[in-house]
Amino acid sequence: MDQSPESGTPEYQGIRALQDLLGDGWTLTERRGQYSEGYGTFYTLEPTGDPSAAAHLYLEQVRSVTPREVETVLAPQAHLLRHLVVDTTMVVIAPWLSTKTQYMLRENGIGYVDLTGNIGLRISRPAVFIHTVGALRSPQPLSRNKAKATLAGPKAGRLIRLLADVRPPYRASQLAEVASLSLPYVSRLLDTLEEQLLIRRSGRVIKTVDWPGLLRARAAETSLLRPDSYHGMVAPNGIESVLRRLPELPAHEWDGLAVTGPVAARRFAPLAVGGQLMLYVASHLAIDEDLEDALGLLPTSEHADVILLRPSDDVVFERLRQVDAHQEVAVTQLVLDCLSGPGRMPAEGEAVIKEMSLQEGAWRASDISDLRPTSLL
Numbered sequence: 001m002d003q004s005p006e007s008g009t010p011e012y013q014g015i016r017a018l019q020d021l022l023g024d025g026w027t028l029t030e031r032r033g034q035y036s037e038g039y040g041t042f043y044t045l046e047p048t049g050d051p052s053a054a055a056h057l058y059l060e061q062v063r064s065v066t067p068r069e070v071e072t073v074l075a076p077q078a079h080l081l082r083h084l085v086v087d088t089t090m091v092v093i094a095p096w097l098s099t100k101t102q103y104m105l106r107e108n109g110i111g112y113v114d115l116t117g118n119i120g121l122r123i124s125r126p127a128v129f130i131h132t133v134g135a136l137r138s139p140q141p142l143s144r145n146k147a148k149a150t151l152a153g154p155k156a157g158r159l160i161r162l163l164a165d166v167r168p169p170y171r172a173s174q175l176a177e178v179a180s181l182s183l184p185y186v187s188r189l190l191d192t193l194e195e196q197l198l199i200r201r202s203g204r205v206i207k208t209v210d211w212p213g214l215l216r217a218r219a220a221e222t223s224l225l226r227p228d229s230y231h232g233m234v235a236p237n238g239i240e241s242v243l244r245r246l247p248e249l250p251a252h253e254w255d256g257l258a259v260t261g262p263v264a265a266r267r268f269a270p271l272a273v274g275g276q277l278m279l280y281v282a283s284h285l286a287i288d289e290d291l292e293d294a295l296g297l298l299p300t301s302e303h304a305d306v307i308l309l310r311p312s313d314d315v316v317f318e319r320l321r322q323v324d325a326h327q328e329v330a331v332t333q334l335v336l337d338c339l340s341g342p343g344r345m346p347a348e349g350e351a352v353i354k355e356m357s358l359q360e361g362a363w364r365a366s367d368i369s370d371l372r373p374t375s376l377l
Helices: 008-023 066-084 099-109 152-163 172-179 183-195 213-218 238-247 264-267 289-295 332-337 345-358
Strands: 026-031 043-048 053-059 086-095 111-114 119-123 128-132 201-202 205-209 230-234 257-260 277-281 304-309 321-323 327-329
Touching: 008 026, 008 043, 008 053, 008 111, 008 119, 008 128, 008 201, 026 201, 066 086, 066 099, 066 183, 086 119, 086 128, 099 111, 099 119, 099 213, 128 277, 152 172, 152 183, 152 205, 152 213, 152 332, 172 183, 183 201, 213 332, 213 345, 238 257, 238 289, 238 327, 257 264, 257 332, 264 277, 264 332, 264 345
Parallel strands: 053 086, 086 111, 257 327, 277 304
Antiparallel strands: 026 043, 043 053, 111 119, 119 128, 201 205, 230 304, 257 277, 321 327
């Protein structure tokens, strides 16, 4: 590469990553000329020894970029660039790009390289297609702005569940009341979600919610099996025997148990057999010998087929479903649990999302005024 950017800069690292993926059969050279001044860095990409098949790239280095910035800034810029400099592909280089941002870039014909290994580039002539996956979360999060809410934490979980569970339209004040959250906090988080194009508003009214994207984004900020949040058990008579025992337990003693995880996922979206039975246990119930005896379980330190979970917030018990006489979490909570779980659970979560899309009217409430407020934090 001629006239390389300064070694160690994000642009240099991005160029090196592209060059390494392309291999020795391709040459990537900085291009000087008519459009160099004031526009950025242009490169020529060509098969080694065949300049007649060259492609042109425009590299835009950014510290960060949101999906909304892709839609409002980068997409129009790329459109103008294609008319101004024919057959030129815009490529964004950043320290890290979220999954939603990558999707928006691809949808707008913009290539991208982030320094964790997320790379996407599609050129028709010469034929180049690169798609690699790096970090799903930023390895070095930017310092938190106290005025800006994030998708992490139990309060965010409450609002995200509500947005997914209920069809819009509705206002921030209605969401705050039902989720038992402060209006300023809800407003800040809605600003963040709008920036990520996970919701769209008309004035103060939320008109649309990208509930699959919202659940995926929330799951990326959480982990189902947090340290000290679960207990491994063995069901000597099989997990079906545990499911049969659940509706037989006296409600006044054992209210606060709800099935989630692979077993619940298979019941909603038929999948391969197998997987652990995961059971939320409310904070007012002790995980002790009485519970183990009631469910026919034995504690174990390995090869557990039943996992007893302590929720980080009681929102997991909101809008429970009755399935075969026992309680299971709402499908939105089921998706969050699967996507943030280990092993093949994320794939099971995606299967549930697919099934939810086919029957949205069956699980999604149509009027937020029909919902009661969530219990306080």
